[in-house]
Amino acid sequence: MTPAARKRGWGIRFLAGFFGLGYSPVAPGTVGAAGGVGGYLLLRILFPGFVPQSWESLRAGYLIFLAAFFLVGVQIATRAEKEWRQRDDPRIVIDEVFSVFITFFALPATPELLAAGFILNRVFDVAKPFPTRRLEKVPAGWGVMLDDLMAGIYSRFALAVLIYAGVLAA
Numbered sequence: 001m002t003p004a005a006r007k008r009g010w011g012i013r014f015l016a017g018f019f020g021l022g023y024s025p026v027a028p029g030t031v032g033a034a035g036g037v038g039g040y041l042l043l044r045i046l047f048p049g050f051v052p053q054s055w056e057s058l059r060a061g062y063l064i065f066l067a068a069f070f071l072v073g074v075q076i077a078t079r080a081e082k083e084w085r086q087r088d089d090p091r092i093v094i095d096e097v098f099s100v101f102i103t104f105f106a107l108p109a110t111p112e113l114l115a116a117g118f119i120l121n122r123v124f125d126v127a128k129p130f131p132t133r134r135l136e137k138v139p140a141g142w143g144v145m146l147d148d149l150m151a152g153i154y155s156r157f158a159l160a161v162l163i164y165a166g167v168l169a170a
Helices: 003-008 010-016 028-046 060-084 094-103 111-127 132-136 140-164
Strands: none
Touching: 010 060, 028 094, 028 111, 060 094, 060 140, 094 111, 094 140, 111 140, 132 140
């Protein structure tokens, strides 16, 4: 890769790796997901009321934000795969960050929910239950983002079951 090409692609690599977290030599996906929890909490602090804490507090603006996050993530992941010349390169962690936002959808940010959700998210992302592995095979950034969307949905559902069962409080 020429120096000029490397310079042009730095922004994509920076965003795909979520500000460098994807370059972690150990478990970059887990490190990226942890960064996602931090980003999620930062968004809640900087924009109070924007991130819903319950279904009743859900607003269209947040749904639009999630849709835009997903679509931008697809584009970033697609370009990063080309940049790094590798399908779903481990340095691409923007998908893990997005998945965290789905995991905590319409939930309060209590320490126990954050811990349980983070663990569940990592378990479902690694285990890839049906149809997650199939979604991973969708071409380009779509597959990168879709499998983590599914991991986030599974994690959110598991949290709902644990809350309903009284194991966790919301």
